[in-house]
Amino acid sequence: MEEITLLIDGREVKGKQGQTVIEVARENGINIPSLCYHPSVSKTGACRICLVRVNNRMLRPSCVEPAIDGMTVVTEDEDIVSMRKWILELLLSDGDHNCLYCDADGDCELQSLVKRYGVQEPRKEEPKRGRTIDNESSRGIKRNEYRCILCQRCVKACREIQVSNVWGFSERGFETRLIADDDQKIGESNCVMCGQCVQVCPTGALTYQTVLGRGANWELTKESSICIYCGVGCKIDFYKNREGILVKALGNYEGPNNGHLCVKGRFGFDFVQSPKRLSKPLIKRNGTFEEATWDEALDLVAGKFAEIKAKNGPDSIAALSSAKCTNEENYLMQKFMRAVIGTNNVDHCARL
Amino acid sequence: MTNSIREIPLSAGFLVIGSNTTENHPVMGSMIKNAVINNGKKLIVVDPREIELSRFADYYFQIKPGTNIAILNGFMHVLIKEGLYDKTFVETRTEGFQELAKTLEKYTPEYVAEICGLNNPEDIPKAARFMAELKPMALYYAMGITQFVSGMNGVKSTANLQMLLGNMGVPGGGVNPLRGQNNVQGACDMGALPVSYPAYQPVANEENKAKFEKLWGVSGLSAKPGLTLVEMFNAATGGQLRAVYEMGENPVMSDPNQNHVIEALKSLEFLVVQDIFLTETAQYADVVLPSCTFLEKEGTVTNTERRIQPMHQVLPPRGDARDDWWIITQIANRMGAKWDYKKPQDIFEEIRTATPSYAGITYERIEKELIQWPCPSTDHPGTQYLHKDKFSRGLGLLTAIDYTPPAEGTDTEYPMILTTGRILEHFHTGTMSRNSRILDELVPEGFVQINSNDASNYNITDGEVISVSSRRGSIRIKAQVTDKPKPNVVFMPFHFYEAAANVLTIDALDPACKIPEYKVCACKIEKIAQ
Numbered sequence A: 001m002e003e004i005t006l007l008i009d010g011r012e013v014k015g016k017q018g019q020t021v022i023e024v025a026r027e028n029g030i031n032i033p034s035l036c037y038h039p040s041v042s043k044t045g046a047c048r049i050c051l052v053r054v055n056n057r058m059l060r061p062s063c064v065e066p067a068i069d070g071m072t073v074v075t076e077d078e079d080i081v082s083m084r085k086w087i088l089e090l091l092l093s094d095g096d097h098n099c100l101y102c103d104a105d106g107d108c109e110l111q112s113l114v115k116r117y118g119v120q121e122p123r124k125e126e127p128k129r130g131r132t133i134d135n136e137s138s139r140g141i142k143r144n145e146y147r148c149i150l151c152q153r154c155v156k157a158c159r160e161i162q163v164s165n166v167w168g169f170s171e172r173g174f175e176t177r178l179i180a181d182d183d184q185k186i187g188e189s190n191c192v193m194c195g196q197c198v199q200v201c202p203t204g205a206l207t208y209q210t211v212l213g214r215g216a217n218w219e220l221t222k223e224s225s226i227c228i229y230c231g232v233g234c235k236i237d238f239y240k241n242r243e244g245i246l247v248k249a250l251g252n253y254e255g256p257n258n259g260h261l262c263v264k265g266r267f268g269f270d271f272v273q274s275p276k277r278l279s280k281p282l283i284k285r286n287g288t289f290e291e292a293t294w295d296e297a298l299d300l301v302a303g304k305f306a307e308i309k310a311k312n313g314p315d316s317i318a319a320l321s322s323a324k325c326t327n328e329e330n331y332l333m334q335k336f337m338r339a340v341i342g343t344n345n346v347d348h349c350a351r352l
Numbered sequence B: 001m002t003n004s005i006r007e008i009p010l011s012a013g014f015l016v017i018g019s020n021t022t023e024n025h026p027v028m029g030s031m032i033k034n035a036v037i038n039n040g041k042k043l044i045v046v047d048p049r050e051i052e053l054s055r056f057a058d059y060y061f062q063i064k065p066g067t068n069i070a071i072l073n074g075f076m077h078v079l080i081k082e083g084l085y086d087k088t089f090v091e092t093r094t095e096g097f098q099e100l101a102k103t104l105e106k107y108t109p110e111y112v113a114e115i116c117g118l119n120n121p122e123d124i125p126k127a128a129r130f131m132a133e134l135k136p137m138a139l140y141y142a143m144g145i146t147q148f149v150s151g152m153n154g155v156k157s158t159a160n161l162q163m164l165l166g167n168m169g170v171p172g173g174g175v176n177p178l179r180g181q182n183n184v185q186g187a188c189d190m191g192a193l194p195v196s197y198p199a200y201q202p203v204a205n206e207e208n209k210a211k212f213e214k215l216w217g218v219s220g221l222s223a224k225p226g227l228t229l230v231e232m233f234n235a236a237t238g239g240q241l242r243a244v245y246e247m248g249e250n251p252v253m254s255d256p257n258q259n260h261v262i263e264a265l266k267s268l269e270f271l272v273v274q275d276i277f278l279t280e281t282a283q284y285a286d287v288v289l290p291s292c293t294f295l296e297k298e299g300t301v302t303n304t305e306r307r308i309q310p311m312h313q314v315l316p317p318r319g320d321a322r323d324d325w326w327i328i329t330q331i332a333n334r335m336g337a338k339w340d341y342k343k344p345q346d347i348f349e350e351i352r353t354a355t356p357s358y359a360g361i362t363y364e365r366i367e368k369e370l371i372q373w374p375c376p377s378t379d380h381p382g383t384q385y386l387h388k389d390k391f392s393r394g395l396g397l398l399t400a401i402d403y404t405p406p407a408e409g410t411d412t413e414y415p416m417i418l419t420t421g422r423i424l425e426h427f428h429t430g431t432m433s434r435n436s437r438i439l440d441e442l443v444p445e446g447f448v449q450i451n452s453n454d455a456s457n458y459n460i461t462d463g464e465v466i467s468v469s470s471r472r473g474s475i476r477i478k479a480q481v482t483d484k485p486k487p488n489v490v491f492m493p494f495h496f497y498e499a500a501a502n503v504l505t506i507d508a509l510d511p512a513c514k515i516p517e518y519k520v521c522a523c524k525i526e527k528i529a530q
Ligand code: SF4
Pocket: A141, A157, A158, A162, A164, A165, A166, A167, A190, A191, A192, A193, A194, A195, A196, A197, A198
């Protein structure tokens, strides 16, 4: 693709033909705010928070404005700031944004813009919209429509990424509402709980059931790993709180999954912290398991293998390796069986 | 997979056969749905059950379980008869065409429809012509191709079709098996197979033996292929096998013919189970070793598209649980080995020497780069799709394959076909998913799907607990009356120990690759007398 040069906030930056202004800016570390724009879904161009001044004249929504070679862009000036403030005030007054009891507190794009632009209070004259709160119907997803800014990210994530088409807008009188299927509760809709709409929702309108009571967003730390379930190998960012409890899982955009997850990758991680986990070696004595030290258990295993090998030959021992273990572990298991035991009796559940 | 997940947008269309992609590989299922529903790509689905993808398919064939080869042959019959196959590709890149063509002669649409139990024979030539227009078409399959006594032949048939269509060695094409577990690909690559060292180097080969003896500093490696999983249990009941070391496997739940597996485990002199929970299998162990879960370890895994990815430690080990590699090393050293691995990376460095296709891959590279094997050197970018200009054996081999029926046919006593598989919310033997609160709450118990016609014949209502039996055993399970399975076919997920599908399944194996025939056995359903 052809390279282009833009002048953004007085800085010469490079982009590619076909990108929008916001894409070029963000790639160059210039943070234009956005609400309806999300890089993983198609563009909406509705919220206007991303307005920038193009070629010193018109104000254009940078998320849909094509970047053109030689273009001059100003991402913030007095007019733009007051426009953004006005938009934010409207959004605030239109809903009920009490961050104190919102799961998105500290991880909300609306909240951070309100702070960035120093918005003090909502416009009082705007009517509050009557909306749905549904914290119960779905095992995985909570919704609080008072916090919905109608940005459509969820609609598009469900349509374009998960492709289940659960979310849509209904228009009743002057009120546009976000609804699941034909205005079902989310837990009773065709939602398959991939959780993608929650991942892209900029506010606390959609949140995960797993987060409440597990610490504030700014206390969480994340580390990426690979999903343990199927062979797609989705890359996941796991978030844990200060006590080390897993809080949520978000799809990583650099993995083969492009940020998406399914219900297993999204919600199937708490077995790791189940109280039923084995935590001590066990040796069966007279038909019951007794806890043992690692030395006892390992000595017993090695001794028994050696004894059986001496008595019945190496081919009397076999191992089942695991498709849930790493390459390193599988490599060692086959090496152990071949080089230490002396047999090729090693297999795993590839066929099952 | 010969090709890559990110090539899905490059395909003109897809043939999905024996894969319920949106439930078993959901993220890829969504990508295929996006291509078809939102971007006008074409879709042909072959599956005994109506699945989500079949709703969006241009052509859907609801075949009898175990008849994949017949329908694939049927498509190829039309391609050859009407001259629609890729002649240049066949001439320049393949061999065996004449024999294949000869075998395919009898696979007329009518003959195929008869075998597959289809009432739309006229759609076979239509779909074949349609496929010939899709340049390129990607073929996706999963266990619905492989878990048959004819599994290996099923796989070869998919390759036959894609070679005839000239869809090999091009982006957006290929034969793409979807791997069911997060590291099946890697476990195979690493040689956790009875017949091969890492990178599929056969054990019954003097050169390989010498190579690994040198690498491992040992002598007298065995050149005799070992036992496969199901064979191990036969050898245990036969008394030849005395001890088994199991790492993260749960054969009581996952293997066919559960009663036989339990009998085999009981007849062992010594069973070691290394796992994260006290699984159904661990109950029979003499020693149980607690291991770390995926979130507590470091190391690499290889996904279905041959991409090697790093796992990072998210949580500290629980209690006294240890890394699997540490445990194996401890046992090996107690038996006289002198292994000195301090961390997974030390092992990976050895893997690079043992596994030519991984030689160019390093921990540093996979943190930043997307690398798929083969990657023979550190300046090699990895391989997005295989067989670009030639196949690994040179010319692609078209194999003449005849349809053969499943091991167990239906009869008056067991008149129905049982097929097994997974569902979206659960995974394999349930060890992980059923210990995850949300997943377990979503689908807390097993069920058997019965076609509504069959249900009314047997006077069975939705939600009723019925009995399902085969020659190997009998279970009680809730009926789910639906129109998804073909009439006379019942489907059961195998995640639930309370109603374990593998009490019923048959341990008949494919003679070549030893895969069990989970996808078809004869069964009967009965109302339970009140
Ligand atoms: S969780 Fe997934 S399926 Fe459910 S509404 Fe959100 S995007 Fe759609």
